[in-house]
Amino acid sequence: MMGNTFGRLFRVTTCGESYSGFFRKSPDIPKELYGGLLTIVDGVPAGIKITAEAIQNELDKRKPGQTPLDSPRLEKDIAYIFSGVMENHLSTGGPVGIVIPNNDIEDIHVDQYRDYKDTIRPGHAEYTFFKKYGQYADWVGAGRASGRETVSRVAGGAVAKLVLDEMGIDVIAYTIESHGIKAKPLSYEETKANYRKNELNCPDLEVAPKMIADILQVKAKGDTCGGVVEVITRGVPAGLGEPVFDKLEAVLAHALMSIGAVKGVEFGAGFAFALLVGAESNDEAYVDESTGRVRFHTNHAGGFLGGISNGDEIRVRLAIKPTPTVSVKQRTVNVETMTDDVLEPITRRDASLLPRIYPVCEAMARIAILDAILMAKGYRAVTKIDEKWDRI
Numbered sequence: 001m002m003g004n005t006f007g008r009l010f011r012v013t014t015c016g017e018s019y020s021g022f023f024r025k026s027p028d029i030p031k032e033l034y035g036g037l038l039t040i041v042d043g044v045p046a047g048i049k050i051t052a053e054a055i056q057n058e059l060d061k062r063k064p065g066q067t068p069l070d071s072p073r074l075e076k077d078i079a080y081i082f083s084g085v086m087e088n089h090l091s092t093g094g095p096v097g098i099v100i101p102n103n104d105i106e107d108i109h110v111d112q113y114r115d116y117k118d119t120i121r122p123g124h125a126e127y128t129f130f131k132k133y134g135q136y137a138d139w140v141g142a143g144r145a146s147g148r149e150t151v152s153r154v155a156g157g158a159v160a161k162l163v164l165d166e167m168g169i170d171v172i173a174y175t176i177e178s179h180g181i182k183a184k185p186l187s188y189e190e191t192k193a194n195y196r197k198n199e200l201n202c203p204d205l206e207v208a209p210k211m212i213a214d215i216l217q218v219k220a221k222g223d224t225c226g227g228v229v230e231v232i233t234r235g236v237p238a239g240l241g242e243p244v245f246d247k248l249e250a251v252l253a254h255a256l257m258s259i260g261a262v263k264g265v266e267f268g269a270g271f272a273f274a275l276l277v278g279a280e281s282n283d284e285a286y287v288d289e290s291t292g293r294v295r296f297h298t299n300h301a302g303g304f305l306g307g308i309s310n311g312d313e314i315r316v317r318l319a320i321k322p323t324p325t326v327s328v329k330q331r332t333v334n335v336e337t338m339t340d341d342v343l344e345p346i347t348r349r350d351a352s353l354l355p356r357i358y359p360v361c362e363a364m365a366r367i368a369i370l371d372a373i374l375m376a377k378g379y380r381a382v383t384k385i386d387e388k389w390d391r392i
């Protein structure tokens with residue numbers, strides 16, 4: 001399996017699965033080391049204060065079993081820092097290693113997966129994993145395709161957050177639509193003040209209870225539903241990203257689309273550009289009197305021009321598909337017997353991914369942005385352009 005690292009200078013590598021630690025259970029191994037998730041963060045600047053509490057804070061946002069909307073799995077998701085940090089919690093500049101043991105793996109859970117290990121779950125990754133990894137494919141809870149994998153991204157993103165916080169760069173992700181029910185547009189300030197006030201992370205406090213009631217109705221039928229998450233990044237300097245293959249938009253899309261169940265991405269006006277004429281869609285420029293710098297009257301572009309950040313807030317929306325595992329009979333195939341089959345799984349799952357996916361979106365955006373900052377600053381340090389261009 002390849003591609004377990006994201007980033008070029010700020011690099012986050014993850015490993016670990018959902019349930020496979022079960023097979024390494026042994027009296028000779030401390031329980032915490034049977035299995036879980038590991039994160040290695042490379043490129044962390046020296047002198048950053050990194051506490052286990054700060055990482056835990058982020059992990060707790062995506063922890064399962066917190067509301068009736070998400071998976072009843074009872075992982076504690078405790079993060080242990082094991083490298084890269086010394087006295088007074090300050091980073092040394094070495095790789096920061098973080099371990100997150102799995103602790104809610106019982107025989108019954110593994111047996112549930114064993115019962116239908118040859119029967120592919122519609123909407124989940126078994127078919128493609130069988131095609132690629134054959135008889136070695138991890139059949140216990142989807143292995144690397146499990147939502148569990150995302151906890152290690154959140155740990156990496158938590159380290160990025162500590163660096164970005166010092167630079168005044170803020171990332172928030174929240175629900176703007178659930179199963180067709182839309183939140184009303186709100187200002188950044190209202191959104192930031194309200195988005196953590198309900199289990200769906202929807203800043204529209206009037207519509208959130210309707211969304212929640214709807215998800216619970218869907219769940220009562222054994223089904224699941226999806227929605228739309230918006231991610232805003234504020235405080236990003238102009239000049240991040242490369243103009244051709246590594247456009248910041250493309251890198252961010254890569255970061256965010258690599259999260260399981262994210263099926264669509266749009267920046268700024270996104271698909272609504274198709275409805276506009278050019279003069280409406282362009283963001284007109286002006287000189288801001290207070291700073292003497294170029295600014296834009298609107299932000300249809302979502303924070304980029306030519307793949308390079310323009311200093312405006314970066315606005316991304318993500319389509320989140322319904323959780324694939326549903327307790328509804330669906331047609332499928334048993335790949336051992338190669339016969340048609342019917343599946344109605346009983347394993348644990350989230351009725352909607354919206355309550356738990358937002359910290360993963362924030363984490364991936366932070367990792368991508370910090371990586372782009374290190375690239376841009378490194379490039380700028382060895383580039384001799386007139387300082388005038390730093391002031392426009």
Ligand SMILES: Cc1cc2nc3c(=O)[nH]c(=O)nc-3n(C[C@H](O)[C@H](O)[C@H](O)COP(=O)(O)O)c2cc1C
Pocket residue numbers: 062071123124125142145146147148150259260261262321323324325348349350353356357360
């Ligand atoms: C935080 C999070 C939790 C998830 N939990 C579940 C789950 O409980 N059950 C499930 O079937 N899929 C879950 N998923 C979705 C699957 O990981 C994803 O649909 C699967 O890997 C297939 O990938 P794709 O949907 O991108 O094609 C979760 C995803 C995330 C991001």
